[in-house]
Amino acid sequence: MKRKTALITGATSGIGMACARRFAVGGYNLIITGRSADKLQVLKAELEAGGVEVLALAFDVCNREATRDAVASIPDAFKPIDVLINNAGLARGLEPEYEGDFQDWDEMIDTNIKGLLNMTRFVVPEMVSLNHGHVINIG
Template sequence: MIALITGATSGIGMGCAKRFARGGYDLIVTARNERKLEQLKAELEQLGAKVLTLTFDVRDREATARAVGDIPAEWRNIDVLINNAGLARGLEPEYEGSYRDWDEMIDTNIKGLLTMTRLVVPGMVERNRGHVINIGSVAGDAAYAGGGVYCATKAAVKTITDGLRIDVAQTCIRVTDIKPGLVETNFSKVRFHGDAERAGHVYDGIRPLTGDDIGDVAFYAASAPGHVQIAEVLVLATHQANGTVIHREK
């Protein structure tokens, strides 16, 4: 079995890669940083997986198409596509937001996901098997202050995932939207443009989820019997009730 995971070199992507490697999958892992991909490849091979690395940015449609088009024949029958590459930028009020930040979120979280889906899913349809797992967010359920554009991109992920599930209902392909809450990754550091101190405060007073936790959920969905489709999973830390209600220990 083969799983392709975008944004695989950190956080949820890495958690998924390691869990699927332990579960017997061979892996196609993608990211923008070739050095980190090679480090990940070595770790995954120690877990017994065969690994193919692809270096590209999902925002670059032509580069993405070239990379996927050049996948060797023995790797082309992709069983699971995990559209994980995504990010948040900034937490300013919408009327003060950065055009550049908006473009980066929309181009990565929505357009990049659509590009990968368009490139990989036709092969699944032809083979009449496969599973698409999109990493959404609790942020897609309701907007919060300063996060309107990010929340909109994750709401789009839900709608796109639901639409794909409708479009492949006549096939044996399954489609899953996993919506994590607080996950301690480099997500907040990216959001705050590298401000590690500010990012760290996001997790003050609460034990957040980890990338490995979400990897477990993704593997569970992929491992369900063929007649079972885990359509949507909302995964929160125990003291998080939704996107904005969080109990923090003092």
């Protein structure tokens, strides 16, 4: 029987990394994503040492074309994607809102909202066609 596959964005630290480790223990094969190829390779080596098949894809979920291309590059061995965990996110600025930096806000919206939408748009159609899959959005 084929193992299930989970795709986790923002897997290079924090909650995303913890999700990758937990889903690995649960017997899933993993597609881990993030902006840092080096950090992804370290996590990939750790997870593979535990017997999990791992595909590491380095790209920024803000970049719609890169997201589309990354999802399109997923080999059949990692399909179908059973679980999508939209975890990639960031926070900028510590000042009060009335002094906030518009560039910081734009960057947060691009990552935390548009990045989630990009991933969902490119992964979920296959889930719908198979009538199978779960999406977990972390905010």
